[in-house]
Amino acid sequence: MKNPFVMGCGEFRISYRQDMAIYKIPRVRSRVIIILTLFLIYPILASPYYISLATIAGIAAIGAIGLNILTGFTGQISIGVGAFLGVGGYTSAILTTKLGFPFWVALPISGIITAGVGALFGIPSLRLKGLYLAMATLAAQVIIIFIINRWDSLTGGTAGLVVQRPTIGNFSFDSEISYYYLMFVFLFITTLFTMNLFRSRVGRALVAVRDRDLAAEVMGIDLFKYKIIAFAVSSFFVGISGSLMGHYTLVISPEYYGIGISIEYLAMILIGGLGSVMGSIYGAVFITLLPVILRELMNLLGAFFPDLTAVFAGFREIIFGAIIILFLVYEPEGIAKMWRNLKDYFKIWPFSY
Amino acid sequence: MAKWSLLGLLTLLFVGLLAGCGSSSTSGGEKVVKIGGIFDITGATADVGKPYAEGAKAYVEYINSKGGINGAKIQLIDIDYAYKPPQAVEAYKKLVQQDKVVAILGWGTGDTEALKESIAKDKIPYISGSYSENLTDIAKAPYNFLGAATYSDQARSALKWIKDNWKGSGNPKVALIYNDTPFGKSPVEDAKAFAKDIGVDIVDEEVVDLKALDATSQLLNMDKAKPDYAIIQETWGATATILKDAKKLGIKTKFIGLNWAAGEGLITLAGDAAEGFIGVIPHAFVHETDLPGMKAIEEYLSSKGQKLADKNQKFVQGWVSAQIMLEGVRNAGDKVTGETVRQGLEKLNNLDLGGLAAPVTYTPDNHRGTNKIRLAEVKNGRFEIFTDYIGY
Numbered sequence: 239m240k241n242p243f244v245m246g247c248g249e250f251r252i253s254y255r256q257d258m259a260i261y262k263i264p265r266v267r268s269r270v271i272i273i274l275t276l277f278l279i280y281p282i283l284a285s286p287y288y289i290s291l292a293t294i295a296g297i298a299a300i301g302a303i304g305l306n307i308l309t310g311f312t313g314q315i316s317i318g319v320g321a322f323l324g325v326g327g328y329t330s331a332i333l334t335t336k337l338g339f340p341f342w343v344a345l346p347i348s349g350i351i352t353a354g355v356g357a358l359f360g361i362p363s364l365r366l367k368g369l370y371l372a373m374a375t376l377a378a379q380v381i382i383i384f385i386i387n388r389w390d391s392l393t394g395g396t397a398g399l400v401v402q403r404p405t406i407g408n409f410s411f412d413s414e415i416s417y418y419y420l421m422f423v424f425l426f427i428t429t430l431f432t433m434n435l436f437r438s439r440v441g442r443a444l445v446a447v448r449d450r451d452l453a454a455e456v457m458g459i460d461l462f463k464y465k466i467i468a469f470a471v472s473s474f475f476v477g478i479s480g481s482l483m484g485h486y487t488l489v490i491s492p493e494y495y496g497i498g499i500s501i502e503y504l505a506m507i508l509i510g511g512l513g514s515v516m517g518s519i520y521g522a523v524f525i526t527l528l529p530v531i532l533r534e535l536m537n538l539l540g541a542f543f544p545d546l547t548a549v550f551a552g553f554r555e556i557i558f559g560a561i562i563i564l565f566l567v568y569e570p571e572g573i574a575k576m577w578r579n580l581k582d583y584f585k586i587w588p589f590s591y
Numbered sequence: 592m593a594k595w596s597l598l599g600l601l602t603l604l605f606v607g608l609l610a611g612c613g614s615s616s617t618s619g620g621e622k623v624v625k626i627g628g629i630f631d632i633t634g635a636t637a638d639v640g641k642p643y644a645e646g647a648k649a650y651v652e653y654i655n656s657k658g659g660i661n662g663a664k665i666q667l668i669d670i671d672y673a674y675k676p677p678q679a680v681e682a683y684k685k686l687v688q689q690d691k692v693v694a695i696l697g698w699g700t701g702d703t704e705a706l707k708e709s710i711a712k713d714k715i716p717y718i719s720g721s722y723s724e725n726l727t728d729i730a731k732a733p734y735n736f737l738g739a740a741t742y743s744d745q746a747r748s749a750l751k752w753i754k755d756n757w758k759g760s761g762n763p764k765v766a767l768i769y770n771d772t773p774f775g776k777s778p779v780e781d782a783k784a785f786a787k788d789i790g791v792d793i794v795d796e797e798v799v800d801l802k803a804l805d806a807t808s809q810l811l812n813m814d815k816a817k818p819d820y821a822i823i824q825e826t827w828g829a830t831a832t833i834l835k836d837a838k839k840l841g842i843k844t845k846f847i848g849l850n851w852a853a854g855e856g857l858i859t860l861a862g863d864a865a866e867g868f869i870g871v872i873p874h875a876f877v878h879e880t881d882l883p884g885m886k887a888i889e890e891y892l893s894s895k896g897q898k899l900a901d902k903n904q905k906f907v908q909g910w911v912s913a914q915i916m917l918e919g920v921r922n923a924g925d926k927v928t929g930e931t932v933r934q935g936l937e938k939l940n941n942l943d944l945g946g947l948a949a950p951v952t953y954t955p956d957n958h959r960g961t962n963k964i965r966l967a968e969v970k971n972g973r974f975e976i977f978t979d980y981i982g983y
Contacts, residue, residue: 287688290688533671551632
């Protein structure tokens with residue numbers, strides 16, 4: 239029996255299959271499977287409220303992974319995520335409520351339509367970079383929300399649309415547990431797809447575009463094509479996330495897709511780690527749970543100092559902002575990098591020199 | 592391997608959460624009825640949301656100091672959602688699933704409308720600060736109750752008053768000013784339809800953001816149509832902006848604000864510009880000290896070392912909303928659940944609110960409560976009521 243506290247000191251691969259694996263060491267593989275199992279049995283152990291928090295975080299993670307494909311891996315900044323979530327949500331809502339499509343058809347279509355809209359707004363990315371592109375995607379945000387607000391007959395205007403939970407036969411995903419598993423399946427597929435995307439030719443090309451687009455073009459990468467691909471694939475997952483979220487909250491209205499949401503998603507990938515799939519998940523969990531934890535903390539303090547309750551309400555926003563700033567200053571590569579540092583530390587511990 | 596950290600992070604966060612939640616369960620042997628509160632203390636409508644929340648909390652505290660309801664203490668678990676619907680959904684889930692509340696006092700139109708499906712499914716009676724006409728549809732919102740006249744009814748009453756008091760020639764010309772949220776747009780269609788019926792011309796519509804600090808372009812636009820009156824559906828902040836800019840531009844239109852636009856805070860913000868402004872007032876002002884209902888508020892405040900003058904009409908509004916909800920709890924009897932509270936509320940017939948608001952009546956097929964409002968005009972920096980409770 240191998241000593242579980244001893245780290246492996248080398249990998250010896252004897253087949254292409256082993257070389258291609260995402261998790262190359264058997265011990266790590268089994269650990270991943272154990273953690274996945276833990277997440278699978280999580281809803282059985284937790285109360286409905288904690289399941290719902292996990293579901294919201296998980297759906298946000300799908301969108302964050304989508305945004306990370308574009309911003310973290312391809313280097314194209316986007317402030318239009320909120321609106322693209324809206325495109326996904328509204329497509330799904332309109333297809334299911336007005337045209338009577340089942341959820342299972344509407345979900346992929348909403349992903350595809352969002353991909354199309356995303357690609358459309360990605361066209362300027364050939365000419366525009368950095369801040370200029372940020373402004374262009376900000377325009378997308380404003381235009382899309384304006385259309386949603388004003389096209390009353392299709393979108394219900396500011397009142398929004400009421401949607402239903404998905405069903406299979408007689409089974410409806412009404413309960414928190416069932417929706418958690420639905421989210422889990424999609425999050426798993428998204429994670430797996432994205433991890434593999436960046437081991438493929440297309441993914442490598444996207445990373446090359448991020449690192450130095452001129453050099454990438456010299457190497458024969460069609461910049462326009464790959465930038466559009468990045469916008470489309472990214473928006474696809476954002477659309478899926480929007481649709482899932484809409485069917486979870488049961489109502490879709492323009493207030494869910496404001497500029498604030500776009501910034502929140504950017505914060506997720508920045509704090510989680512740019513260019514990291516797992517980082518997107520950490521970031522989504524962090525940003526989703528931080529306000530909740532701060533609220534509980536402030537309530538707890540408020541119980542001891544009742545006169546200061548109003549002050550604590552304001553404090554919450556300040557702490558939220560401060561945590562984000564401190565993160566960006568002290569660990570710009572996010573939670574993913576913090577985790578890597580921790581692993582590296584223990585790998586060579588106690589002989590760190 | 593990286594998945595470890597996700598688990599670690601989650602555990603860490605949940606431990607924090609659990610530690611945070613531990614404090615809320617203080618039953619200590621006596622009966623407790625848990626009520627939820629989803630308020631806006633720090634968001635876009637915090638100008639009116641904060642006093643409203645204070646009023647609601649104050650009533651619960653007052654009733655507890657009187658021994659509670661049917662021998663049970665009332666616990667109000669309130670959450671500030673900063674006027675963000677996604678946070679309202681999360682707060683709602685916490686209140687219903689974690690705290691197991693039997694009823695909720697809510698706030699905004701957008702989030703109340705967003706939650707009505709869940710409210711119906713979870714059977715949670717819900718009285719919010721939103722008086723949207725959409726919430727009166729029993730088939731779609733069977734657990735929503737309205738504590739005052741709907742925005743549409745308020746606008747109709749105002750239009751009717753305009754028509755009745757019109758002395759000029761032809762039809763009176765009216766403009767509508769609102770914001771691009773479910774709250775702002777709520778009365779617009781109904782107001783237009785009603786105006787057409789009674790012969791009032793809606794000549795212009797302008798959109799002014801809830802947090803707007805400038806409304807000159809919209810007002811100049813509006814002035815081209817020369818409306819005699821303009822009906823404002825905003826909160827204090829935007830209304831003050833509109834009144835100040837109108838004064839600056841010398842616009843002669845008479846402004847009428849619906850419930851959330853009117854109140855003492857408006858005068859503080861708008862100063863002189865508020866003179867002559869007419870407010871639609873569903874609830875009493877704190878300076879109406881001769882009302883019997885005001886005695887209870889005064890009694891509560893003096894026990895806290897405060898005076899009525901420190902509070903405002905939105906405080907009364909929150910107080911009344913909580914009072915209506917708790918009367919429902921009282922009628923629910925010993926077995927307090929969402930369903931019995933709903934039945935309890937539906938038993939309320941001409942509930943006397945001591946003059947703080949028009950009496951409310953609910954029946955199993957009507958949750959409107961009332962359609963009566965009063966009108967008040969700002970004179971010398973003070974709202975003076977000049978009508979009795981009127982409808983349309």
